[in-house]
Amino acid sequence: MTKIPAISLRRLSKSFGDLDVLGVMDLDVGRGEFVSILGPSGCGKSTLLSILSGIEEATTGEITIHGAPLNQSGQPFAWMPQNDALLPWRTVVDNVGLGYQVAGRLSKRAARDQARLLLPAFGLEEFSRALPYQLSGGMRQRVALARTIAQGRDMLLLDEPFGALDAITRTELQLWLEQIWGVDRPTVILITHDVREAVLLSDRIYVFSDRPAQIVAEFEVPLDRPRTIEMLAGAQATQLELDLLRALHVGSGDTP
Amino acid sequence: MTIAEGGFRQPLNRVVAPLLMIGVFVGAWEIYARNSSIGDTVLPPFSRVAQAGWADRQSLVANTLPTLREVLVGFVISVIFAFLISILLDVSPRANRAVMPLLIGSQTIPLVVLAPLFVIWFGFGFFPKILLVTLVTFFPIVVGLIDGYASSERDSVTLLRTMGAGTLTVFGLVRLPSAMPGFFTGLRIGITYAVVAAIFAEYAGAVNGLGVYIQGASGSFRTDLVLAGVLVAATLTLVLYALTVLVQRLAIPWYTQSREVSQ
Numbered sequence: 467m468t469k470i471p472a473i474s475l476r477r478l479s480k481s482f483g484d485l486d487v488l489g490v491m492d493l494d495v496g497r498g499e500f501v502s503i504l505g506p507s508g509c510g511k512s513t514l515l516s517i518l519s520g521i522e523e524a525t526t527g528e529i530t531i532h533g534a535p536l537n538q539s540g541q542p543f544a545w546m547p548q549n550d551a552l553l554p555w556r557t558v559v560d561n562v563g564l565g566y567q568v569a570g571r572l573s574k575r576a577a578r579d580q581a582r583l584l585l586p587a588f589g590l591e592e593f594s595r596a597l598p599y600q601l602s603g604g605m606r607q608r609v610a611l612a613r614t615i616a617q618g619r620d621m622l623l624l625d626e627p628f629g630a631l632d633a634i635t636r637t638e639l640q641l642w643l644e645q646i647w648g649v650d651r652p653t654v655i656l657i658t659h660d661v662r663e664a665v666l667l668s669d670r671i672y673v674f675s676d677r678p679a680q681i682v683a684e685f686e687v688p689l690d691r692p693r694t695i696e697m698l699a700g701a702q703a704t705q706l707e708l709d710l711l712r713a714l715h716v717g718s719g720d721t722p
Numbered sequence: 723m724t725i726a727e728g729g730f731r732q733p734l735n736r737v738v739a740p741l742l743m744i745g746v747f748v749g750a751w752e753i754y755a756r757n758s759s760i761g762d763t764v765l766p767p768f769s770r771v772a773q774a775g776w777a778d779r780q781s782l783v784a785n786t787l788p789t790l791r792e793v794l795v796g797f798v799i800s801v802i803f804a805f806l807i808s809i810l811l812d813v814s815p816r817a818n819r820a821v822m823p824l825l826i827g828s829q830t831i832p833l834v835v836l837a838p839l840f841v842i843w844f845g846f847g848f849f850p851k852i853l854l855v856t857l858v859t860f861f862p863i864v865v866g867l868i869d870g871y872a873s874s875e876r877d878s879v880t881l882l883r884t885m886g887a888g889t890l891t892v893f894g895l896v897r898l899p900s901a902m903p904g905f906f907t908g909l910r911i912g913i914t915y916a917v918v919a920a921i922f923a924e925y926a927g928a929v930n931g932l933g934v935y936i937q938g939a940s941g942s943f944r945t946d947l948v949l950a951g952v953l954v955a956a957t958l959t960l961v962l963y964a965l966t967v968l969v970q971r972l973a974i975p976w977y978t979q980s981r982e983v984s985q
């Protein structure tokens with residue numbers, strides 16, 4: 467790669483005490499690139515995002531953001547945790563506003579005004595005053611995603627955002643994310659264990675092995691943007707899905 | 723489910739069922755006291771108690787007000803202290819380890835011992851009463867708050883940290899609101915002890931109050947008035963309890979309503 471990558475990991479590894487979670491790995495993400503990480507559960511995918519967002523420290527290796535060390539880069543990431551982490555006492559608009567309020571240092575009221583502008587694009591306008599317990603799973607994920615966008619960072623870390631949804635809602639939200647992403651094309655790292663989701667949304671896909679996670683394969687996704695559901699039925703997509711599944715099996719030590 | 727219908731479903735059942743139970747209790751008391759050989763000095767029927775209480779209402783009210791005042795002032799102080807101590811214990815694990823045994827220890831001293839001691843130390847006035855009310859109601863509120871802070875979602879706290887929030891912001895936006903359900907549980911437990919504690923304190927030595935009233939009636943073998951005083955105390959506790967429930971509904975609708983939906 468000739469350009470300086472937006473995110474660059476060099477010889478990164480992570481252990482919790484005796485537990486080696488991430489093996490030594492190199493990984494790059496270009497500016498405006500949508501990269502997915504596919505791997506079996508428990509292999510350390512969330513841990514990688516924790517390190518990037520500054521919650522955990524890497525055991526070895528270095529991380530650079532646009533060429534500068536991570537710890538001198540402020541907070542370039544907006545993180546969306548695996549569980550949606552909505553605050554049950556905040557209405558939809560105020561949960562979204564949390565991004566503006568905390569990351570953007572606005573007053574609660576100013577944050578709410580900003581958040582209100584964001585709601586239509588997320589299909590949340592009519593639910594603005596609802597509380598989280600009144601929302602469906604798909605709606606909750608939309609709120610969590612809007613809150614992530616509201617943080618106003620260059621880069622998004624999305625941890626299995628659709629993992630807990632039923633298949634129909636999931637596809638709907640994937641297509642909708644594709645559309646949202648197409649507007650500003652932020653740099654994204656998406657964690658998933660859903661092969662089709664990775665194919666549908668990504669420019670590039672890394673496949674992780676079982677713990678300690680290693681990169682077992684890396685694929686470019688040869689599909690045009692904007693992506694459609696029909697593309698998944700094409701020969702290129704089906705071949706890629708097959709390759710990904712094989713790589714996952716190799717990574718988990720099973721024989722297909 | 724909309725926000726509007728979430729709150730007060732089936733209000734009839736909520737009020738009617740407990741009233742029915744009270745009615746059954748009072749009815750059974752009345753029938754038993756009238757038909758058994760027990761004399762009126764041991765167990766007068768409810769109607770006698772009500773009559774006697776009504777006839778003596780001036781004195782009853784005059785003695786209820788000071789008790790209510792002790793309860794309210796003691797309880798407010800208790801809540802303030804509970805917040806301060808719980809925040810201290812929350813931010814400092816060391817303080818938690820050091821202070822918690824002391825708090826638990828303070829709860830093991832029987833009221834029967836404490837109340838007369840307070841009279842010896844602080845006299846017959848207002849102060850020893852509110853002190854006892856505070857001491858007794860403070861513990862469940864502190865425990866409710868501490869448990870409440872600990873119930874904060876880890877991911878929510880972490881999320882705020884990744885957004886650049888400091889300890890104070892995390893506390894205000896996540897930990898404190900998370901603690902509200904626990905706080906109100908502590909409040910409800912605390913308020914049921916408050917009236918008893920005040921009466922105990924008055925029993926040990928006071929110029930007026932429900933405790934003094936009951937003690938006086940008991941000394942002159944007016945069991946009907948003793949029971950009238952007890953009924954007033956019980957009603958007072960019920961009303962205060964209902965008030966805390968009401969405040970909880972208004973203060974944390976997100977909690978109360980979401981629980982009603984999931985039931």
Ligand SMILES: Nc1ncnc2c1ncn2[C@@H]1O[C@H](COP(=O)(O)OP(=O)(O)O)[C@@H](O)[C@H]1O
Pocket residue numbers: 482485487505506507508509510511512513514677
């Ligand atoms: N803070 C931590 N301390 C100790 N072990 C951890 C911690 N966080 C994660 N782990 C362990 O690291 C492993 C990988 O976890 P995680 O990154 O959440 O996996 P994934 O997201 O791929 O499912 C798991 O075995 C988990 O128990």
Ligand SMILES: [Mg+2]
Pocket residue numbers: 508511512513548625
């Ligand atoms: Mg995970």
